[in-house]
Amino acid sequence: MAARLTAQEEQIELLTREFSLLRDGLNGGPEVASILASSPELESLRSENEKLKFRLVHLRRGLQEELALEGQGKRGTNKGQEKTGKQQPKNRNYDNNKAATHETKPVVDKEKPENIKKAAQGGVGGRELKPWPGYISERMQLYEELKKESDALLTRRAADSQPITVELPDGCRVEGQAWVTTPYQLACGISQGLADNAVISRVNGDLWDLDRPLEKSCSLEILRFDNDDAQAVYWHSSAHILGEAMERFYGGCLCYGPPIENGFYYDMGVSSTEFEYLEALCKSVVKEKQPFERLEVSKETLLKMFKYNKFKCRILNEKVTTPTTTVYRCGPLIDLCRGPHVRHTGKIKALKIYKNSSTYWEGRSDMETLQRIYGISFPDSKMLKEWERFQEEPMNCPGHCLMFSHRPRSWRELPLRLADFGVLHRNELSGTLTGLTRVRRFQQDDAHIFCTMEQIESEMKGCLDFLRCVYDVFGFSFQLHLSTRPEKYLGDIAVWNQAEKQLENSLNEFGEPWKLNPGDGAFYGPKIDIKIKDAIGRYHQCATIQLDFQLPIRFNLTFVGKDGDDKGKPVIIHRAILGSVERMIAILTENYAGKWPLWLSPRQVMFVPVNPTCEEYAKRMCKQFVEAGFMADADLDSSCLLNKKIRNAQLAQYNFILVVGEKEKLTNSVNVRTRDNKVHGELSVSEVLARLTLLKESRCRNAEEEF
Numbered sequence: 001m002a003a004r005l006t007a008q009e010e011q012i013e014l015l016t017r018e019f020s021l022l023r024d025g026l027n028g029g030p031e032v033a034s035i036l037a038s039s040p041e042l043e044s045l046r047s048e049n050e051k052l053k054f055r056l057v058h059l060r061r062g063l064q065e066e067l068a069l070e071g072q073g074k075r076g077t078n079k080g081q082e083k084t085g086k087q088q089p090k091n092r093n094y095d096n097n098k099a100a101t102h103e104t105k106p107v108v109d110k111e112k113p114e115n116i117k118k119a120a121q122g123g124v125g126g127r128e129l130k131p132w133p134g135y136i137s138e139r140m141q142l143y144e145e146l147k148k149e150s151d152a153l154l155t156r157r158a159a160d161s162q163p164i165t166v167e168l169p170d171g172c173r174v175e176g177q178a179w180v181t182t183p184y185q186l187a188c189g190i191s192q193g194l195a196d197n198a199v200i201s202r203v204n205g206d207l208w209d210l211d212r213p214l215e216k217s218c219s220l221e222i223l224r225f226d227n228d229d230a231q232a233v234y235w236h237s238s239a240h241i242l243g244e245a246m247e248r249f250y251g252g253c254l255c256y257g258p259p260i261e262n263g264f265y266y267d268m269g270v271s272s273t274e275f276e277y278l279e280a281l282c283k284s285v286v287k288e289k290q291p292f293e294r295l296e297v298s299k300e301t302l303l304k305m306f307k308y309n310k311f312k313c314r315i316l317n318e319k320v321t322t323p324t325t326t327v328y329r330c331g332p333l334i335d336l337c338r339g340p341h342v343r344h345t346g347k348i349k350a351l352k353i354y355k356n357s358s359t360y361w362e363g364r365s366d367m368e369t370l371q372r373i374y375g376i377s378f379p380d381s382k383m384l385k386e387w388e389r390f391q392e393e394p395m396n397c398p399g400h401c402l403m404f405s406h407r408p409r410s411w412r413e414l415p416l417r418l419a420d421f422g423v424l425h426r427n428e429l430s431g432t433l434t435g436l437t438r439v440r441r442f443q444q445d446d447a448h449i450f451c452t453m454e455q456i457e458s459e460m461k462g463c464l465d466f467l468r469c470v471y472d473v474f475g476f477s478f479q480l481h482l483s484t485r486p487e488k489y490l491g492d493i494a495v496w497n498q499a500e501k502q503l504e505n506s507l508n509e510f511g512e513p514w515k516l517n518p519g520d521g522a523f524y525g526p527k528i529d530i531k532i533k534d535a536i537g538r539y540h541q542c543a544t545i546q547l548d549f550q551l552p553i554r555f556n557l558t559f560v561g562k563d564g565d566d567k568g569k570p571v572i573i574h575r576a577i578l579g580s581v582e583r584m585i586a587i588l589t590e591n592y593a594g595k596w597p598l599w600l601s602p603r604q605v606m607f608v609p610v611n612p613t614c615e616e617y618a619k620r621m622c623k624q625f626v627e628a629g630f631m632a633d634a635d636l637d638s639s640c641l642l643n644k645k646i647r648n649a650q651l652a653q654y655n656f657i658l659v660v661g662e663k664e665k666l667t668n669s670v671n672v673r674t675r676d677n678k679v680h681g682e683l684s685v686s687e688v689l690a691r692l693t694l695l696k697e698s699r700c701r702n703a704e705e706e707f
Contacts, residue, residue, distance in 0.1 A: 128281060133251040135308040136332050142305050143295070143327075143334050150295055154179065154213070164217040176214060184210040184343065187222050197379075198222045199230040199347070200340055207233060209294055209340040225379050235259035237292065237330075237341040238348050238377040242266045244333035245281040246373070253309040254335065255361065255370055263376035267359060270371045278373070279353045289346030290331040294339055298324050302336070311361065312336055350384040351377040400448040401555040404570075409559040414570065415455050419447035421581070436586035437540075443581045449573040450557070456499060456547065456571060460506035460528070463545050463575050467530060468512075470577050473699050474588065479539065480514035481529040482507060483521040490523055491549045499547050499571075500526050524550035532587070540587055542579035548572040595675070598655045598703035599696045605632040606654040607670075608645045610661035612638050617665045621658070621685060628689055630696075650675045655704060656692070674704040 157179040166174045166186060174186055183201035187194050187210070201208045202221040207229060214220075223230040239257040243266050247254065255267035297305070299320055305327075306312035315336060316325075328337040330345055342348070353375045361367035378384045400418045409416070421443050433439060451459050471478055482503055485496045503526055507514045514528075521527055525547035531539040551557075552569050561568040578584045588600075598604055605625055609618040618634045625632040633654075635645045642659070649657045658670040663682075670688055672680040695703040 128248050129251050132248060132332065136247065138308075139305055139334050140332060142301075143329060146297055146301065147293070147295060158213070164214060166214065166217065167219045169219075169221050178215055179213045181214050182211050183208060183214070183220055183222065186220060190222075194222055197224050199225050199227075199342055199379075200233040202229070207340050209292070210343050211291075212294060212340070232259045233340060234342060234348070234379070235264040235377060236337075236339075237345070238351060238375060239264035239266055240292070240328065240330050240333060240335060240337070240341065241282050241285050241345055241348060241351070242278075242353070242373065242375050243335060244285055244331055245278055246270070247333060249278050249281055253311055255311045257335070263354075263374060265372050265374045267361075267370045267372050269368065270373075275353045275356065275373065279351070282351050282353070282375075285331060286345050286348050286351065288331065289344045291344045292339075292341040293329045294326055294341075295329070296324050296326050302327065305334070306336070347379070348377050349379045350381040351375060352384060352388075398555070401551060401557060401572075404450055405555060405557055408566070409450075409570075411452070411559055411561050411568065414559060415449050415451035415459055417447065417449050419445065422446055436582045436589075439580075439582050442583070445576055445578045445581070447575045449575060450552075450570040451573065452568070453495070453498065453571055456573070457502040457506050459573055460503060460545065461509060463573065464506060464510045464528075467543055467545075467577055468510075471532065473701075474591075475701050476532045476591075478512075478533070478543075479531045480507060480510075480512055481517045481520075481531070482514055483517040483527050483529060484519060485526065486519050486521055486523060488523055489521075491525075495549060496526065499549075503528060503547070522546065522548075524548050540583065542584055542587070543577050544574065544579070546574040548574060594653045596653065596655075597699070597701050598692070599699045601653070601655050602631055603633070603652055603654045604630045604656065604696075605692070606649040606652070606657050607632065607634040608642065608649065608657060608659045609634070609636065610642055610659065614660050614662065614665055618660050621660065621670065624685070625689070628693065630692065646673070650677065656707070658688070672707070674707070676704060678704065680707055 158177075161178045161180050164176050164178045164181070166176050166181070168174065168190075174189070176186065183203065184195060184198070187198050187201075198210060200223050201210055202223060203214065204218045223233075225231060225234055236259040239259060242264065243254050243257050246252070246266060246268050250268060250270050252268045252270060257266035258264065299316055299322070302325065303313060303316055306316070325336065326338060327334055328339055328341055329335075330341075353373060356371055356373045359370050359372045361370060376384070376387060378387065399422075403418060404416065423441065423443055425441050427440070449459050449463075467478075482500075484500050485493075489496065507528070517529070527544060527546035529541055530543035530545070531541050532543075533539055549571060551572050557570055558566060559568045559570055560566045588596075596602065605622075607618040607622045607625075609615045615634075615636050615638075618636070622632045622634040635649065637645070640648070646657055646659070653675055655675060657673050657675070659673065660670055664670055667682075667684075669682050669684045671682050672688060674680070691707055692703075695706060700706050
């Protein structure tokens with residue numbers, strides 16, 4: 001063991017000297033870099049050094065793991081001998097071929113919390129498969145053979161390279177060598193700070209790896225993280241880090257792993273959700289600074305490389321239509337990918353796995369069920385902390401609490417009722433969005449009533465009466481549910497009992513049947529849930545009336561009582577009648593099936609002239625109704641017969657169809673019929689306007705019948 005350690009130290013010193021020489025050359029500016037890079041021998045040495053660097057990392061890790069296992073074996077032997085005096089540890093032989101199975105359950109013992117921290121710091125304490133699945137070594141072996149051929153081809157191209165000119169965004173031109181000069185070398189020549197902060201480059205408008213040699217004269221732009229394209233690349237590279245950790249932790253088959261609007265995800269069939277260990281393994285990968293390598297491979301060879309993974313084979317057979325495509329490698333992970341990527345995994349400075357969800361392969365319910373693991377990453381830990389703070393969901397309640405507390409309050413001001421139609425945002429997953437019933441941005445009729453304990457019952461009655469008034473207009477029937485104290489609650493149990501009793505009294509006096517949901521209340525107070533029934537029998541919870549004892553305590557809300565005590569605590573009643581306005585519109589649309597009541601209809605009146613000579617009269621009457629506040633139109637299509645026009649208006653669900661001919665024109669009247677073909681006959685325009693105005697203002701549900 002000592003001899004191996006000595007040999008490894010010598011190899012480390014040799015590699016360090018070689019890396020220093022290369023770094024000194026690159027820091028000398030683009031001219032020096034071009035001279036150094038123009039040598040095919042140096043290019044070959046650079047490629048060989050990258051391979052040796054990767055081998056060195058894994059040799060170090062291998063030695064650490066051997067020492068750790070050896071120490072555990074000694075401790076186990078001593079412990080066993082103390083217990084039995086004769087028992088010896090069993091010899092365990094690991095078969096790499098057996099490890100090639102795709103069982104996704106980690107086969108390691110439970111780790112202690114300190115080992116999670118150790119893994120996050122780059123140690124060997126993380127829960128990782130030992131040994132790795134067999135397909136990883138087979139895949140690596142094939143990749144190394146292909147990479148050797150690719151490096152040889154690149155060396156030949158570099159030997160025959162021609163001078164090229166690279167145009168920078170400011171108009172400056174820099175000289176370089178085709179198949180030798182890389183965007184990263186040019187960035188170092190401009191500014192080391194630019195090179196250090198660079199995420200990716202853009203060459204002739206296309207994203208390009210920083211370490212990929214330029215092939216011809218081009219325009220070049222270096223992109224930092226504040227660029228949208230650079231963020232997508234950054235999160236795509238982070239997804240590969242997550243993919244590597246998932247392979248080493250679960251041993252299963254990776255599926256898709258793209259960047260998304262806020263971070264990235266990877267899909268895999270997994271059997272546990274111990275993501276703190278997975279995140280620790282990701283951080284270990286980051287610390288190793290594994291380089292990202294790009295390789296173009298034929299489709300047939302890739303089918304051989306990924307024969308163990310049915311998902312990758314499906315992608316190759318169904319999505320890849322070209323003879324060749326690209327793969328990227330970081331550490332032991334090799335994955336189908338168009339790229340590009342950051343230079344190495346060390347560029348990912350802050351990474352967090354924050355949620356998971358179930359999904360289907362390609363979103364099809366008849367395919368395999370997978371786990372989608374989401375992550376986010378940033379080039380600075382401060383940016384991650386800001387993102388975490390941004391995830392805290394704001395509500396309207398604090399705004400109304402601040403309005404209450406901006407000056408001293410007296411008991412004479414209570415109950416104080418505040419309401420607004422605020423715009424709210426909710427980070428709903430794309431798969432859960434369903435028309436208008438569940439959206440990301442919506443408006444809500446949010447109200448908060450600040451009152452005393454003695455006023456709860458009367459205020460609840462007022463809320464319930466208001467609820468009935470609104471829902472009667474729409475013709476909805478509803479169910480009432482009283483949800484009482486849960487097992488985990490905050491506050492005094494006597495206050496809870498008093499509040500629940502007042503809610504029960506208000507429901508009894510309301511006169512509508514209600515049901516008890518014991519233990520279903522929120523931790524901060526009991527509530528009344530209201531569910532309405534739509535046209536096809538589904539129940540939707542739109543309205544809610546909820547008590548809150550805790551928010552006044554959190555915001556230190558007080559009022560001066562009758563006895564002069566300025567420490568009185570109000571109770572908050574959260575109240576929403578419509579709930580989400582968008583969801584209510586969806587429910588109403590389905591409930592009315594397009595036959596909107598007159599007061600709510602977007603198509604209230606249609607004028608139908610009998611012949612072209614009556615069109616001017618129809619237009620004049622239509623304008624008069626519009627000025628009176630009605631949604632009115634006139635059908636002036638002379639190619640349609642009278643019956644066809646009437647039928648079209650009925651199909652378009654106009655509440656009233658007003659037919660005008662020569663007779664109506666002379667008497668300043670209209671002939672009234674409804675969308676259900678009920679004829680009310682000839683009436684004067686003023687009388688029709690008066691009746692329709694009354695029906696509209698009274699919000700009559702069946703105005704066509706009541707007319």
